[in-house]
Each structure stands twice: as structure tokens, then as C-alpha cells.
Amino acid sequence: xxxxxxxxxxxxxxxxxxxxxxxxxxxxxxxxxxxxxxxxxxxxxxxxxxxxxxxxxxxxxxxxxxxxxxxxxxxxxxxxxxxxxxxxxxxxxxxxxxxxxxxxxxxxxxxxxxxxxxxxxxxxxxxxxxxxxxxxxxxxxxxxxxxxx
Amino acid sequence: xxxxxxxxxxxxxxxxxxxxxxxxxxxxxxxxxxxxxxxxxxxxxxxxxxxxxxxxxxxxxxxxxxxxxxxxxxxxxxxxxxxxxxxxxxxxxxxxxxxxxxxxxxxxxxxxxxxxxxxxxxxxxxxxxxxxxxxxxxxxxxxxxxxxx
DNA sequence: CCGATTATGAAATTCATTTTCAATATACCG
DNA sequence: CGGTATATTGAAAATGAATTTCATAATCGG
Ligand SMILES: [Zn+2]
Ligand SMILES: [Zn+2]
Ligand SMILES: [Zn+2]
Ligand SMILES: [Zn+2]
Numbered sequence: 001x002x003x004x005x006x007x008x009x010x011x012x013x014x015x016x017x018x019x020x021x022x023x024x025x026x027x028x029x030x031x032x033x034x035x036x037x038x039x040x041x042x043x044x045x046x047x048x049x050x051x052x053x054x055x056x057x058x059x060x061x062x063x064x065x066x067x068x069x070x071x072x073x074x075x076x077x078x079x080x081x082x083x084x085x086x087x088x089x090x091x092x093x094x095x096x097x098x099x100x101x102x103x104x105x106x107x108x109x110x111x112x113x114x115x116x117x118x119x120x121x122x123x124x125x126x127x128x129x130x131x132x133x134x135x136x137x138x139x140x141x142x143x144x145x146x147x148x149x
Numbered sequence: 150x151x152x153x154x155x156x157x158x159x160x161x162x163x164x165x166x167x168x169x170x171x172x173x174x175x176x177x178x179x180x181x182x183x184x185x186x187x188x189x190x191x192x193x194x195x196x197x198x199x200x201x202x203x204x205x206x207x208x209x210x211x212x213x214x215x216x217x218x219x220x221x222x223x224x225x226x227x228x229x230x231x232x233x234x235x236x237x238x239x240x241x242x243x244x245x246x247x248x249x250x251x252x253x254x255x256x257x258x259x260x261x262x263x264x265x266x267x268x269x270x271x272x273x274x275x276x277x278x279x280x281x282x283x284x285x286x287x288x289x290x291x292x293x294x295x296x297x298x
Numbered sequence: 299c300c301g302a303t304t305a306t307g308a309a310a311t312t313c314a315t316t317t318t319c320a321a322t323a324t325a326c327c328g
Numbered sequence: 329c330g331g332t333a334t335a336t337t338g339a340a341a342a343t344g345a346a347t348t349t350c351a352t353a354a355t356c357g358g
Contacts (some may be wrong), residue, residue, distance in 0.1 A: 018304050023305075060306090095353070099277070129279070131278055133275055165334090167336070169335085205337080205338060209316070293355085
């Protein structure tokens with residue numbers, strides 16, 4: 001973690017940026033937080049370390065991390081976007097519509113078939129998103145908990 | 150087309166709704182328009198038939214069609230949503246980030262693998278979205294036309 | 299420390315979508 | 329055919345996430 005934060009710091013410096021306490025808190029908070037957080041969730045958590053951090057800074061910092069390749073923006077159709085660390089390898093998502101649980105999965109076979117499809121259409125892919133919505137084991141079995149999203 | 154419009158009319162009636170000229174124009178316009186239209190695009194086209202139709206009615210009518218199962222809401226991450234007729238069988242999309250072209254594809258193999266994945270996690274899927282973003286043949290070959298989206 | 303530049307947070311803005319509301323249109327009943 | 333209850337309309341207002349603006353503060357390099 002320390003290593004990572006220092007590396008990011010260096011990259012920001014190299015790109016003509018400056019260090020700042022607020023941003024450092026946000027970045028560390030982001031990597032410590034559970035994945036798939038909204039800006040609002042992260043802002044709340046980060047404010048526990050530093051009451052004065054504005055959500056605008058959280059927005060800006062996540063855009064920055066995305067530009068540097070450390071974060072990925074997600075959209076599960078909830079209105080607000082979510083973000084996850086981009087350090088782990090590529091994966092797609094199962095999203096529970098009742099409790100909000102997000103299950104990650106990686107399926108080489110599906111990825112290969114996607115490549116075939118694009119090739120068949122002369123299409124040059126740069127990114128893709130695959131999300132499966134429904135109900136997780138717990139919610140599907142009737143013992144549903146939590147708010148519906 | 151006539152048959153379809155009458156059927157929808159009947160369903161609206163049966164559900165306690167009333168007929169209306171504005172809505173009829175929007176519905177017919179939707180099925181005549183090219184697929185994957187935005188509300189704004191459809192509003193513009195529909196206003197050529199009836200200058201007085203407000204975009205709110207287009208919003209409302211598409212939500213209605215979606216509820217009745219005749220339309221599908223899409224989100225290619227452009228800010229505004231798009232809609233397509235839900236009469237054709239399920240398919241996924243290749244979206245060109247330069248010219249905006251949308252290529253539809255259907256891959257049973259991918260769908261089957263998705264089922265396997267969900268089963269493996271005890272997840273009960275109700276919907277999914279698979280979009281591949283990149284550049285279509287024409288745009289990838291350098292002879293790019295059109296605005297970037 | 300200086301001067302230049304970047305980062306910050308609050309407030310204002312944007313933009314798609316939704317809600318509100320008073321006026322209008324439609325269906326249904328007698 | 330009215331008459332009335334109810335649904336629909338379009339304009340305007342509200343919403344809400346995300347972005348921009350701007351004056352102030354922090355940081356860097358020298
Ligand atoms: Zn669940
Ligand atoms: Zn993930
Ligand atoms: Zn293209
Ligand atoms: Zn389509």
C-alpha cells in the first residue's frame with residue numbers, strides 16, 4: 001500500500017502535478033475501501049479522516065486515478081457511478097438487484113468469444129462491459145435482506 | 150405495423166389507460182425510427198408530424214412501452230439513454246466510439262457461458278448487458294468520419 | 299522566502315430525467 | 329347525446345449526479 005501510494009505520488013509529480021493532503025487521503029481511502037464504491041460513499045468514509053474534504057475533490061481524484069490507470073469507472077445503472085481499483089485483473093460483474101451485492105467473475109472463454117465476434121465484424125475493440133443483473137443466492141432464496149436497488 | 154399499434158392501443162385500454170393523439174404519434178414514430186434512438190432524436194423526428202408534442206410525452210411514452218415490453222432501454226455511456234424496439238430477439242451491441250455506429254450481434258455460445266457463470270455462483274439472472282466499445286471497420290481504417298462520441 | 303503554478307472547496311452550472319400542475323382530452327355511464 | 333370521473337398533456341419547476349468556475353490556499357522549484 002505504502003509503495004503504491006508513493007508510486008502514484010511520483011507519477012503525479014512527473015506529470016506536473018503537486019502533492020496535497022486531501023488528495024492523499026482520498027487515494028488511500030479509495031484503495032482501503034471495499035470495491036465498487038460510489039463517490040458519495042467514498043466521500044463519507046474519507047470525511048472521517050478529514051472532515052474538510054469536499055466531494056468535488058473526490059470526483060477529481062477518481063478521474064485522476066482513472067487517467068493514470070489505477071481506477072475503473074463502473075455503471076450499474078443506479079444513477080450514480082461506482083469505482084473500483086484497476087490493480088486486479090480484468091473481470092465482469094454479477095449485480096444483485098435486491099441487496100446490491102456485486103460478485104466478480106472472469107471467464108476466458110467468454111472473452112475469447114467476444115474477440116471472435118469483433119473480428120467477424122471488422123470491429124476494433126478497446127473496452128467492453130458485461131454485467132449480469134438478478135438476485136444473488138441469498139436474495140433469490142426468499143430470505144431477502146436489505147434495501148432494493 | 151398497423152396491427153402492432155392496434156394491439157398496443159388495446160393493451161393500454163385494458164390497463165385502464167386512454168388513447169391520445171400525441172402518444173399514438175410517438176409510438177408510431179418510435180417503431181418507424183432507426184433503432185437505438187435517444188429521446189432527443191425521437192422528439193425531433195416526432196415533432197415533424199406534430200409540432201406540439203413535448204419531449205416529456207416522449208419520455209413518458211417510452212417508459213410506457215418499456216413497461217409493456219415493447220421497448221428496451223439502453224445506455225452506451227453517452228449521457229443520454231437510447232431505446233430500441235423489443236420485438237426483435239435478444240442481442241448485444243458493438244458501439245463505435247467515433248462514428249456512433251451500433252452493430253448488433255447474437256452469440257448463443259456467449260449466452261450459454263453466462264448461464265454457466267451465474268449457475269456456478271447460485272445467482273438468478275434476470276437481465277444482462279454486454280457492450281463492446283471500440284472502432285468500426287471504417288473508423289479503424291483511418292478514414293474516420295463523423296463526430297466523436 | 300518568492301513567484302509561478304496547481305489544488306481546493308463552495309457555489310454555480312449543466313444536462314438528462316422526473317415531478318408538478320393546471321388545462322385539455324377521452325372513456326364511460328346514463 | 330351530455331356529464332362526469334379519470335387519464336394525458338405540455339410547460340415549468342424540481343431533482344440529482346457530475347462538471348465548471350473562481351477566489352483562496354497549498355506546494356514546488358529556485
Ligand atoms: Zn442479494
Ligand atoms: Zn469489480
Ligand atoms: Zn465508426
Ligand atoms: Zn440493438
